[in-house]
Amino acid sequence: MGWAIALHGGAGDISRGLPSERREPREAALRHCLQIGVAALKAKRSPLDVVELVVRELENEPNFNAGRGSVLTSKGTVEMEACIMDGNTKRCGAVSGLTTVVNAISLARLVMEKTPHIYLAFDGAEAFAREQGVETVDPGHFITPENIERLKQAIEANRVQIDYTPPIQKDDKKETPIADVDSQIGTVGCVAVDSHGNLAAATSTGGLVNKMVGRIGDTPIVGAGTYANSFCAVSATGKGEAIIRATIARDVAALMEYKGLSLKDAAAYVIQECAPKGTAGLVAVSATGEVTMPFNTTGMFRACAAEDGYSEIAIWPSV
Amino acid sequence: MGWAIALHGGAGNIPLTLPPERREPEEAALRHCLQMGTAALKAKQPPLDVVELVVRELENNPHFNAGRGSVLTSNGTVEMEACIMDGICKEQGVETIDPSHFITPNNIERLERVKEANRVQIDYTEPIQKEVEKQTPVADGDSQIGTVGCVAVDIQGNLAAATSTGGFVNKMVGRIGDTPIIGAGTYANRFCAVSATGKGEAIMRATVARDVAAIMEYKGLSLKDAADYVIQECAPRGTAGLVAVSATGEVTMPFNTTGMFRACATEDGYSEIGIWPSV
Numbered sequence A: 001m002g003w004a005i006a007l008h009g010g011a012g013d014i015s016r017g018l019p020s021e022r023r024e025p026r027e028a029a030l031r032h033c034l035q036i037g038v039a040a041l042k043a044k045r046s047p048l049d050v051v052e053l054v055v056r057e058l059e060n061e062p063n064f065n066a067g068r069g070s071v072l073t074s075k076g077t078v079e080m081e082a083c084i085m086d087g088n089t090k091r092c093g094a095v096s097g098l099t100t101v102v103n104a105i106s107l108a109r110l111v112m113e114k115t116p117h118i119y120l121a122f123d124g125a126e127a128f129a130r131e132q133g134v135e136t137v138d139p140g141h142f143i144t145p146e147n148i149e150r151l152k153q154a155i156e157a158n159r160v161q162i163d164y165t166p167p168i169q170k171d172d173k174k175e176t177p178i179a180d181v182d183s184q185i186g187t188v189g190c191v192a193v194d195s196h197g198n199l200a201a202a203t204s205t206g207g208l209v210n211k212m213v214g215r216i217g218d219t220p221i222v223g224a225g226t227y228a229n230s231f232c233a234v235s236a237t238g239k240g241e242a243i244i245r246a247t248i249a250r251d252v253a254a255l256m257e258y259k260g261l262s263l264k265d266a267a268a269y270v271i272q273e274c275a276p277k278g279t280a281g282l283v284a285v286s287a288t289g290e291v292t293m294p295f296n297t298t299g300m301f302r303a304c305a306a307e308d309g310y311s312e313i314a315i316w317p318s319v
Numbered sequence B: 001m002g003w004a005i006a007l008h009g010g011a012g013n014i015p016l017t018l019p020p021e022r023r024e025p026e027e028a029a030l031r032h033c034l035q036m037g038t039a040a041l042k043a044k045q046p047p048l049d050v051v052e053l054v055v056r057e058l059e060n061n062p063h064f065n066a067g068r069g070s071v072l073t074s075n076g077t078v079e080m081e082a083c084i085m086d087g088i089c090k091e092q093g094v095e096t097i098d099p100s101h102f103i104t105p106n107n108i109e110r111l112e113r114v115k116e117a118n119r120v121q122i123d124y125t126e127p128i129q130k131e132v133e134k135q136t137p138v139a140d141g142d143s144q145i146g147t148v149g150c151v152a153v154d155i156q157g158n159l160a161a162a163t164s165t166g167g168f169v170n171k172m173v174g175r176i177g178d179t180p181i182i183g184a185g186t187y188a189n190r191f192c193a194v195s196a197t198g199k200g201e202a203i204m205r206a207t208v209a210r211d212v213a214a215i216m217e218y219k220g221l222s223l224k225d226a227a228d229y230v231i232q233e234c235a236p237r238g239t240a241g242l243v244a245v246s247a248t249g250e251v252t253m254p255f256n257t258t259g260m261f262r263a264c265a266t267e268d269g270y271s272e273i274g275i276w277p278s279v
Helices: A020-042 A047-060 A104-114 A122-132 A145-157 A240-245 A248-259 A263-274 B020-042 B047-060 B105-117 B200-205 B208-219 B223-234
Strands: A004-012 A080-086 A092-098 A119-121 A188-193 A199-205 A226-228 A232-238 A280-286 A299-306 A311-314 B004-012 B080-086 B092-097 B148-153 B159-165 B186-188 B192-198 B240-246 B259-266 B271-274
Touching: A004 A020, A004 A047, A004 A280, A020 A047, A020 A188, A020 A299, A020 A311, A047 A080, A047 A104, A047 A188, A047 A199, A080 A104, A080 A226, A092 A104, A092 A122, A092 A226, A104 A122, A104 A199, A119 A122, A188 A232, A188 A280, A199 A226, A199 A232, A226 A248, A232 A240, A232 A248, A232 A263, A248 A263, A248 A280, A248 B208, A263 A280, A280 A299, B004 B020, B004 B047, B004 B240, B020 B047, B020 B148, B020 B259, B020 B271, B047 B080, B047 B148, B047 B159, B080 B186, B148 B192, B148 B240, B159 B186, B159 B192, B186 B208, B192 B200, B192 B208, B192 B223, B208 B223, B208 B240, B223 B240, B240 B259
Parallel strands: A004 A232, A092 A119, B004 B192
Antiparallel strands: A004 A188, A004 A299, A080 A092, A080 A199, A188 A199, A226 A232, A232 A280, A299 A311, B004 B148, B004 B259, B080 B092, B080 B159, B148 B159, B186 B192, B192 B240, B259 B271
């Protein structure tokens, strides 16, 4: 037993041809967020605090699809959503449809702590943000040139895609070398456990490129993209609709609880058997300090560390 | 094996003293919806169609907290939510509707009472008193209506679930409850179909609908035992009820509240309409 932490910047069809100038900033961001998460755990901050501060950092990072850098809806707008859950109490908070809130994950935590509810969305969530005095900015703050381009491409191809799909071709066989649109960004999330077995999970996202206005994905759905109880904490990423259908995050915990599987086996089963290939990845930690980061996509931006000294930062499957 | 259907009009603290003029319209509605659903199943309509048509009927009934008759937000508006799920393919959809003329005088009254007592409540809570001991005879304020839902299975084992609601009286604008959350208020796979009702936040935390199916699948429990376990062990007393059917045509309708408006029927001739626990 001991503390452990894992975080992700999204799973998807991340091309192995990803040029270094696009790969290195993301690896650096993962490394930085891992360091601040580890430092916080070593300083005995609660896992709930740790996952919130790590996800805030990932939200502020424009290379990931959350907060600044969120992908755009079909109308060119940003609608952000997030969810946080505390394993001991199973208290949770979730938000959707945010347009001005700088850190959706912190608003989700305020919903959990300051309201009798779990989930607030759209106008109601924005109004709550103002009541609470959280940092808000003009919606334009979140929009980046890469995402404007991504949306344009998706509209041309007339298709909704998870943000890791390689640049869209009308002619499927060609691969353009321009990999800076449509790929390499995704939902962010973090899970953590301290040496007492306290667990927490947090996830945040801008959703799917070219999604319909008002579309809600898996991220804010307790049991789909985010879940924590006394067994484990899970944050999932990938194709939201597949993750919702398969209740990914809840199922990892349910397999541990109801079938007695280990964290690793439960997570592997869910990713391999319950979600179609190419649709899902997750990071998870258990009450006893184990970590696992399985995915059935080409890659998943991820990082983890445990008290025993193990640590990993990676994108593609470890060989 | 055979077809089976179950539906509910909400679980909560439905007082045993509920006067007949408030009880009878709702029992009649349950009976009517059960008949429609049974007829549709006998006519070999797919369970997905059956649960939709039954829930539409429940939505249109102003005595239940869904569609017309939805409870009001803190701003006096209506925000409805619903969810439908197909067990075999696990297709599901969630839709939200713009507030319109779904507001009823009873619900305006309910909202006013709750604001006076400054509390959010599930709609079956007794008329709120600042002094909890008193019971007013005027029961039309805060009680006797709730989320609606329906689950059905056909003779081939195709399952479907549907749930619809206006949510909590005096909920914050933008508050989403368990009803549209796959795995919380609504779920269907090849094992069973489940529609839950009660205190949304408790149902979400406990992923009630998914857990019934997960316990069947991962622990091998029967529908009845899985549903009982979830209602008794996973949701605090007074917060939840559900209706569920299994692929083999079983039905169960457990609740840990005072009562739950419910009805069910199976191909072998069993049928039940109830509010309080069957003795």
